[in-house]
Amino acid sequence: MADIELLPHNVPAQSELPELIEELTTLNLGPTHPATHGIFQNILQMDGEKIVSGEQTIGYIHRAFEKIAERRPFYQITTLTDRMNYCSSPINNFGWHMTMEKFLQIEVPKRAQYIRVIMMELARISDHLICNSILGVDSGAFSGFLYVMQKREDIYEIYEEVCGARLTTNMGRIGGMERDLSTTALRKIREFIKTFPPVLREFEKLMSRNRIFMDRVINVGPISLERALSYGFTGPNLRAAGLDYDVRVMEPYSSYEDFDFSIPVGQSGDTFDRYNVRMEEMWQSLKIVEQALENLPEGPYYADTPEYYLPPKKEVYSNMEALIYHFKIVMGEIDAPIGEVYHAVEGGNGELGFYLISDGGRAPYRLHFRRPSFIYYQAYPEMCKGSTLSDAILTMSSLNVIAGELDA
Amino acid sequence: MLSNQEVAEELLGKFGDQVFDFEEPYGLLTLSTTREEIIPMLEFLNQHKTYQISFLTDITGVHYPDNKDKEFAVVYHLHSFIHNFRIRIKVFISEADIHIPTATGLYASANWMERETYDFYGILFDGHPNLVRILNIEEMDYFPMRKEYALEDATREDKIDALFGR
Numbered sequence: 001m002a003d004i005e006l007l008p009h010n011v012p013a014q015s016e017l018p019e020l021i022e023e024l025t026t027l028n029l030g031p032t033h034p035a036t037h038g039i040f041q042n043i044l045q046m047d048g049e050k051i052v053s054g055e056q057t058i059g060y061i062h063r064a065f066e067k068i069a070e071r072r073p074f075y076q077i078t079t080l081t082d083r084m085n086y087c088s089s090p091i092n093n094f095g096w097h098m099t100m101e102k103f104l105q106i107e108v109p110k111r112a113q114y115i116r117v118i119m120m121e122l123a124r125i126s127d128h129l130i131c132n133s134i135l136g137v138d139s140g141a142f143s144g145f146l147y148v149m150q151k152r153e154d155i156y157e158i159y160e161e162v163c164g165a166r167l168t169t170n171m172g173r174i175g176g177m178e179r180d181l182s183t184t185a186l187r188k189i190r191e192f193i194k195t196f197p198p199v200l201r202e203f204e205k206l207m208s209r210n211r212i213f214m215d216r217v218i219n220v221g222p223i224s225l226e227r228a229l230s231y232g233f234t235g236p237n238l239r240a241a242g243l244d245y246d247v248r249v250m251e252p253y254s255s256y257e258d259f260d261f262s263i264p265v266g267q268s269g270d271t272f273d274r275y276n277v278r279m280e281e282m283w284q285s286l287k288i289v290e291q292a293l294e295n296l297p298e299g300p301y302y303a304d305t306p307e308y309y310l311p312p313k314k315e316v317y318s319n320m321e322a323l324i325y326h327f328k329i330v331m332g333e334i335d336a337p338i339g340e341v342y343h344a345v346e347g348g349n350g351e352l353g354f355y356l357i358s359d360g361g362r363a364p365y366r367l368h369f370r371r372p373s374f375i376y377y378q379a380y381p382e383m384c385k386g387s388t389l390s391d392a393i394l395t396m397s398s399l400n401v402i403a404g405e406l407d408a
Numbered sequence: 409m410l411s412n413q414e415v416a417e418e419l420l421g422k423f424g425d426q427v428f429d430f431e432e433p434y435g436l437l438t439l440s441t442t443r444e445e446i447i448p449m450l451e452f453l454n455q456h457k458t459y460q461i462s463f464l465t466d467i468t469g470v471h472y473p474d475n476k477d478k479e480f481a482v483v484y485h486l487h488s489f490i491h492n493f494r495i496r497i498k499v500f501i502s503e504a505d506i507h508i509p510t511a512t513g514l515y516a517s518a519n520w521m522e523r524e525t526y527d528f529y530g531i532l533f534d535g536h537p538n539l540v541r542i543l544n545i546e547e548m549d550y551f552p553m554r555k556e557y558a559l560e561d562a563t564r565e566d567k568i569d570a571l572f573g574r
Contacts, residue, residue, distance in 0.1 A: 058542065058543065059541075059542060059543035059544060059545075062543040062544065064552065066528070066553065067552060067553055067559055068559065070559065071559045102434060103434075227516070229462070229463060230515055230516040230517065231516045231517050232463070232464060232465070232515070232516075232517030232521075243489070245489055250489075250492050251492065339433050339434075340433050340438075341433060341434045341436075342434075342436060342485060342494070342496065344465075351465070353465060353466060353485070355466065355468060355483070355485070357470060365470075366470045366471075368466070368468040370465060370466045370485075374520065374524075375517050375520065375521065376517075377520075378516070378517065378519055378520045379516070407543060408543075
């Protein structure tokens with residue numbers, strides 16, 4: 001019998017260990033990635049699990065809205081605005097209408113202003129609802145998301161009742177609303193006010209003091225107030241960092257001064273604060289909707305601006321003047337005055353500004369959108385520097401970067 | 409509450425004839441300056457003890473092709489949260505010498521705003537850390553928001569400019 005050579009027990013398979021190589025890994029996060037919620041790319045330099053630096057590539061759904069707007073009659077620009085922040089399109093629509101009304105110095109009737117407030121606050125709720133529930137999904141809590149989706153569906157049904165569309169709403173007209181709130185719409189809003197609080201409360205119960213969720217989001221992606229201001233943060237993201245700047249309070253538009261609501265602020269500007277600020281804002285928005293519905297004034301729902309507001313169809317067929325205005329509006333033959341105006345509204349993500357320059361033509365000479373997502377998204381690499389990849393996902397999710405608004 | 413008058417006088421006192429073309433469209437103080445003074449002016453407003461106009465709302469460009477030697481305007485919107493005061497500053501530059509200093513040293517947010525303005529108008533922000541296109545593709549060899557690029561296909565006859573007031 002041949003001798004069997006027994007090997008000693010702990011001999012490494014390779015006698016020489018390869019030298020450790022210190023190098024960074026490049027990781028492409030996006031352009032299409034389930035966790036980015038939109039088409040944008042981040043090229044991250046990773047040291048193991050930690051992010052060393054990042055560079056963003058944006059513009060994947062750039063649609064040249066500012067260029068298109070230079071060839072469109074004023075009333076047709078609304079459809080461009082609702083494709084920016086498509087999670088809260090009514091705010092964009094009304095923001096544009098209010099810019100035009102400020103520019104033309106049109107006084108909108110109280111009823112229209114209140115209806116606008118109701119729709120804008122519902123839009124804010126749907127915007128924040130998606131952001132916070134998606135944050136849950138990204139941190140591993142899926143059930144809350146499906147649960148609140150049902151309530152967003154209810155909001156979309158209200159949109160449908162008010163303007164006929166769900167996502168790209170084109171709601172309202174220059175000078176007011178296109179139609180009064182129908183009884184069905186009023187019933188649906190009342191129903192929403194009644195059924196929404198229990199759902200939101202349950203969602204809050206599921207998430208806000210959930211130990212696992214808290215451990216995942218506290219101190220993740222923080223930004224100091226100083227840096228946030230330097231980066232041009234506005235909206236919930238700025239308020240989470242500790243400054244109570246809200247356009248609705250600072251420069252009230254559309255009768256916001258009539259309502260009693262408070263502005264929640266955070267302290268550390270981390271993901272948990274952003275989550276909490278949005279959560280509380282939903283409660284405040286609900287409060288505003290309740291008040292507006294309760295005190296909804298009677299009266300006309302559009303201003304007397306025949307040059308910009310389409311006359312009722314019945315009159316077009318029977319009244320010569322109405323027919324002329326109808327034709328002129330549809331053909332875009334109204335010459336606007338000369339001037340420039342900046343108007344800002346509190347969008348879902350912050351100060352949504354419209355800078356309009358008119359040279360007296362039938363379309364804007366220049367129209368620039370101040371898009372909050374575009375401005376604060378540039379802080380993202382700084383915010384996730386040194387954090388792990390999974391935390392960076394949560395940071396992005398809580399910033400609520402909307403690709404449509406980012407790229408315009 | 410700050411008044412437009414007060415800020416305008418303060419700026420006139422500090423910058424003299426380098427600020428001009430005062431206007432108040434819709435109540436918003438609008439003025440023009442030169443590109444040499446724009447950064448000192450932004451800095452002055454930012455560091456001012458009482459005004460604290462230290463939030464950069466927006467930077468954008470405008471093209472006026474018929475405005476000889478002042479073909480391009482760079483428009484800055486600033487905001488003071490303390491006084492809820494907005495101001496608009498314009499700088500006109502010529503197409504032949506399309507340079508303006510960057511504001512990225514003062515405001516981190518100016519980075520992408522300036523890149524966007526460069527992307528659409530070709531305005532060069534001197535000293536910008538990374539002045540490359542942001543929304544359009546890198547290979548693009550023109551600046552699409554300039555007025556010479558018509559939006560519509562030039563061969564189409566059904567969409568004439570007269571219908572759109574241009």
